[in-house]
Amino acid sequence: MKYKTIIEPFRIKMVESIRMTTEKEREKFIKEAKYNLFLLKADDVIIDLLTDSGIAAMSSKQWSGMMIGDESYAGAKSWKKMESTIKDLTGYKHVLPTHQGRAAERILYGCMGGKGKTFISNTHFDTTRANIEFSNAEAIDCPTEIGKKPSAKHPFKGNMNVSKLTSTIKDKHQENVAGVILTVTNNSGGGQPVSMKNAREVSEICKKHNIPLIIDACRIAENAYFIKKREKEYKNHTYKEIAQEMFALADGCTMSAKKDGIVNMGGFLALNSQKLTEQCRNELIITEGFITYGGITGRDMEAIAIGLEEVFDPDYLQYRIASTTYLGKKLVQMGIPIMLPVGGHAVYIDAKSLYSHIPVDQYPGQALVCNLYLKGGIRSSEIGSVMFGKKEENGKRIYAPMELVRLAIPRRVYTQSHIDYVIEVFEQIKKEKIKAKGIKIVKEPKYLRHFTAHFKFI
Ligand code: F0G
DSSP, X not given: OOOSOOOOSSOOOSOOOOOOOOHHHHHHHHHHTTTOGGGSOGGGOSEEOSOSSSOXXXXXXXXXXXXXXXXXXXXXXXXXXXXXXXXXXXXXXXXXXESSHHHHHHHHHHHHOOTTOXXXXXXXXXXXXXXXXXXXXXXXXXXXXXXXXXTOOOTTTXXXXXXXXXXXXXXXXXXXXXXXXXXXXXXXXXXXXXXXXXXXXXXXXXXXXXXXXXXXXXXHHHHHHHHHHHSGGGTTSOHXXXXXXXXXXXXXXXXXXXXXXXXXXXXXXXXXXXXXXXXXXXXHHHHTOSTTTTTOOHHHHHHHHHHHHHTTOHHHHHXXXXXXXXXXXXXXXXXXXXXXXXXXXXXXXXXXXXXXXXXXXXXXXHHHHHXXXXXXXXXXXXXXXXXXXXXXXXXXXXXXXXXXXXXXXXXXXXXXXXXXXXXXXXXXXXXXXXXXXXEEEEEOOSSXXXXXXXXXXX
């Protein structure tokens, strides 16, 4: 008998208590945090859906790995284990450890980029874009048209727009295009997957033009899940085989192990090119540490090696995607507008449509983020005009094309009843939606303002 209930495929051995708060207390906390949820104390949050990065619960196997971490400065056993796991998974010849994803990006794109160079991606994650631009190169996003429409259904909304990729290579001249980056799943595009067919097409275009293809592999296992379920010819492949096939289409990858590595800290970059590896190693030594530990401890390297195996467990992946889908489906049934279909690591609410009475210059996404905290102690993140909009020198404000709110689900942290609680809070949000007020920015820094800006309800 096959039962329809998908259970969390783990038992809980260690718990972390959640401090319950009242709406009255939360009114005070959020006021003190200037209506910016990054400025809240984590202890004042009931359900933390700010990110799925670095807050996973490690398994007992990973914790036991921590105990045998080899902390030798050079050539540690734990490094060898992490290196061989990554070589087996990616097939790339060289692996460089880093303290997290953006360190891998800074090193790699610092070496590949520079003035006059261009990178093209399905969507650059914000740290990827920042590191490319920091090297004085340019970052161009080529998502598909359907990927930009929140309610449009398509199995692979994270795909690269291949005709736009080709025309951009032509416009920029292929010798100036330093690299093509495929982000799987496409985080900024709604956590949507990229198909193998699309990856193959992108790879062929890159080969034809002699441009390196790099995979941002943060959520490669979740992407493999969607390929197995949605691309017929992969239905009998294992998740790991699918990931391996995708890596084989590219010349290297960066990965924040804080996502599909199921650890709290760590990352790496892996490459085939000997020349580029040597350049990156020199950079690595200057800022991260010796080439056999990067910025991570031996015990963390053990945990990454084990996490990268566990993440491909079919029971784990089924539970993982089922829990995100469960939340998304319930919200749809309730009539909350979300980005469809539900992605891998998060549910994205279309705040512009939910709060259609709040104009974009009053930040409907930030209003929803604040109300979710006030009503239920839920912390989420605004992915709209607060994050991507800006104030120009002449004071003119630029707004983002979408006003989304991300409910990112940490790995192995919350159970179904936590998610049911989130759903109940949304019922209240829906009841009170007409009363919801807009928000104004009262203080903002020049860069990455969403982290530190101060707000006020209008
Ligand atoms: N690439 C993608 C697609 C990411 O989602 C992230 C991080 C990074 C690179 C950078 O990795 O944080 O280890 O330096 N995303 C987190 C998030 C922060 O909340 O989505 P990092």
